[in-house]
Amino acid sequence: MSDVTTPLLEIRDLSVNFAVYGGELRVLDGVNLRMFPGERIGLVGETGCGKTTTMKAVLRVLPMPPGRILRGEILFKGRDILKMRDSDLRLVRGQGISMIFQDPTAALNPVFTIGEQMQAVIQSNAQDNNLSLTRQRSWELALTALKDVALADPERLLKSYPIQLSGGMRQRVCIAMALSTNPEILIADEPGTSLDVTIQDQILRLLRDLVESRNMSVILITHTLGVVRELTNRVYVMYAGSIVETAKTKKIFSQPLHPYTQGLIATVPRLTGGGIASGIPGRIPDYRNPPTGCRFHPRCPHVMEICKREKPPLTEIDQDHSVACFLYSSNQKVEQ
């Protein structure tokens, strides 16, 4: 259907405000993101930079109000999700885009068994496609989905309640549920963060295997750079509501250009030792009254006059490598 040149998902200039007592939070300030079929994207940034808000907007699950979309488009295969009818939206959420949440315990309903919850997902997706499934058939589909995520004894699991499973098993169930409708895009929001290191490693390896074998497109939201490096092939770095840099994953780690990306990578503690870099001075801005121009300028070590007045556009300066920073605009030479 879609060839490689048309994006599967494209976010254009997405801007979102939240109404709060005494003002408005200008949270998303023109987010631009493009995803091609088969791409595995990492969306990286610190707490409160708008990663999850962006993805919630994509699934149209942002609470509105207080949220308000000022401008922008979210195109899924060329159709604007923000303008879709509810019945079309259901199809997108079913087979188009699925999401795995950070905390598997909160994502599962404690009073229904795993089987009931998985069957509900499978049944409602079938209904959206005007198919009817027997109980037996949806049970079998749920069983296969659990086997796909390498869970032992799936029959017993389907009859269990979430509280009877460990954290790692719950996350596997969530993955199985998200994949049971065969989505084209999988959004994973910090899939291993609430788990222990060795269990997180198992989950990430499982995700990588599933994604590779099904050639699925993935958006991984995380603030752990190591996870991004192991799972994705393209990175979008987000700061205070905008994308500040994007490149192939290898390139981001070997040659980060934006001062924020450089600072972020430098502060990761290394297994090789050598101490920890001093971090990025200052803190994430107050969204009620964000800095003018480039939102990073109060924390930037290379700040110039123009940075305080104008917002730098995301410009491609190398093949597949774009950065929103005046340090790299036309007349400046790229220094490394």
Add this chain to the structure above:
Amino acid sequence: MSQPILSVQHLKKYFVVGQTGMLGKRQPITVKAVDGVSFDVFSGETLGLVGESGSGKSTVAYTVVGMYKPTAGKIRFMNTEIGTNDKRPKELQKAIQIVFQDPGSSLNPRQNIKQILEMPLRVHRKDRNRLEMVIYLLEIVGLPPEAMYKYPRMLSGGEKQIIGIARALATNPSLVILDEPTSALDVSVQAKTINLLLELQKQFNLSYLFITHDLSLMRNVASRVAIMYLGKICEIANTADFFRNPLHPYTQMLLSSIPVVSEEEEALRPTKVISRGEIPSPVNIPKGCSFHTRCPFVMPHCSEVDPEFTDMGNGHSVRCHLYPQGG
């Protein structure tokens, strides 16, 4: 080497969490949160205590600081036995302080920073001018004096944790227990907080017992590392030695599970041990070596006999049947 400032020997802490069996034959269900842990902390050093959730690392911290009474074992601090049931003398209470994991819940939301920092001063340093001390404490952690009139909700996560550190330093302690002080923070804020902690350590000659699950962080702050699994230490070594030559299969599994950001780090990770299996419940710890259910090198007697520590020289000890004593 010099005398240890803190010496923990065969520390055990069991919790009773319920009962099984019929009337008359009731048996308590106990969780062996800490089951025979021994280590020393020397003056001015940082001992890293690493483990996953349920390994008992926080229980060790709370027992040392005096929030729990040990079930068995000895805790000696500056040559005084403190692991007893008697109330700890005030001088020793103030010499051991703790910084908690979640700065959001460890500061009273109804008190301003001044009140929060005054509390330990009221109890332990009655001789000092409190206002001057509060200003001094804010200064050593790099906050302006005006910050004392703020409430915790007005501060960012990093600043809250810095207040937690200032509060711990208020009593002029010699040992500070850091219970995952940065795990709730972003990396750039973590970097700032860790660097502050390292500076303060030099300035006041503090000893740290640093509890974390992050081995890459440990590599950069600890002088020695101890790895815990289900209530027991399975390996303890000097940091450099530990990362060059991890011996215990669990340690190797942990190291190989860490997501890293550079190729040099990748080369350091052991490749032969891939994470598998679930962490058993601490209520039902496997017999023998508690790691045998997940160990790739498991031998028949691992499920029967719990291994003893083997000294591999240079302060590097490992508790595993792969390294028999005297072998």
